[in-house]
Amino acid sequence: MPNVTEESNLKWTLKSERPEPAGYLTVRCRTYVQPDGRESDWDILVGPRMVAVVALTEDGQGILVRQYRPGPGTVLAELPGGLVADGEEVAAGAARELLEETGYEAGSLQIVATTYLASFATHVRYAALARE
Template sequence: MNPNKPEHLYEKTISSQSIYEGRIIKVKVDEVLLPNGNTAKREIVHHQGAVAIIPLTDDGRLVAVRQFRKPLEKVIVEIPAGKLEPGEDPLSCAKRELEEETGYTAAHYEKLSAFYTSPGFADELLHVYVAKGLVKGESRPDEDEFVDLLELTLEEAHELHQAGEICDAKTVVALFHWENQMLRARG
């Protein structure tokens, strides 16, 4: 057995049925053959992919947005993010989303990571960028997007996390990255 190619774990698709196609996601149900010979159904959400931006001001603040999230039925604080358009370059999307949601542009972008948000049922790949050298401008949110702009210190962001207002994975990852970056800078 080759540990780098664990074929014994793969599930072969027997059939696939599309059950929903929306503007943001597509949902299908696959029947799969399991490694032990049994079959199972897998509900799979297809998403075009997205970007998230960790915008850091020159004075050491995180630019974030506060908005209502219907699936959670509450207002939360997040880093700016948005979905990729078909064929769109993730860096181009990051630049567009940062300006649309916050009004900021950035002189420097660094790709931090890319990760699957929920690989147990979705294929969404999220690309995360750090943006620095920010210049404030005029935000242009989508017509169905309503946000408040915040500039947070690390301490304020941790307080919001403890209070449950920062509760999404991308923003929690951003906090850990930001804190780690500050610790490394201190030596």
């Protein structure tokens, strides 16, 4: 079983904040004409395919990763996962992310759902079930 890192070693320190993006995310403004004729602007987060892995050990224990997340500004326990590379099969991306983030290899892996990351995002997010 991989070593668990102390949470204090995962903490980041906020140095500053500014209103413009750093270039990690692509945000576009879409203007829609609604059925009643009104126009509305929406910020849309544009990005690649993603995968989240529900990983279960042979004895049915779930595997989570602890990572600092700048949005909420805290360490979160989350499902392993990340971006699926261009040209990469989703299942291969799920297996790669599971190995990179946890050190575990799945005995079996199945893509069980597809959704969007959020209502304001174009990212397609897959859910994978990894066993053993």
